[in-house]
Amino acid sequence: xxxxxxxxxxxxxxxxIRGYRGEDAIDVAAGPRAAFDGALSPSRDLxxxxxxxxxxxxxxxxxxxxxxxxxxxxFVEEMRRSWLxxxxxxxxxxxxxxxxxxxxxxxxxHRCHRRLLAAILVTAGQRLGVEVIDCGERP
Numbered sequence: 752x753x754x755x756x757x758x759x760x761x762x763x764x765x766x767x768i769r770g771y772r773g774e775d776a777i778d779v780a781a782g783p784r785a786a787f788d789g790a791l792s793p794s795r796d797l798x799x800x801x802x803x804x805x806x807x808x809x810x811x812x813x814x815x816x817x818x819x820x821x822x823x824x825x826f827v828e829e830m831r832r833s834w835l836x837x838x839x840x841x842x843x844x845x846x847x848x849x850x851x852x853x854x855x856x857x858x859x860x861h862r863c864h865r866r867l868l869a870a871i872l873v874t875a876g877q878r879l880g881v882e883v884i885d886c887g888e889r890p
Contacts, residue, residue: 754848754876756851758889777854779855781855792864797822822862826867
């Protein structure tokens, strides 16, 4: 059986955002509530820097693309280190069947680490002979 990976937005009561509340939700947002002690989340420093740069570029699509091109390889490198340091978490996740939903607070999956993480899981699954299907963002 395959692992079906979805992405979604976490609920935020204060902002009145309903978000995804399914039992398969895995919090991958940076912060103290992140699943697996943050093994699948960006570091707090990277996340804070990303948000600061993203806010500064708001409204300027070219600058946003540049900020994303800065962020993406840094996040992937953090996940490579996480694979080495927290291999049991990764292999445990890839041993699952059914569905999981990688969730964080970003308003959309566009330029969000949850989408990068879904793609990383597909690649890791291929290397381990595990079928991982990226099912995209939950409606």
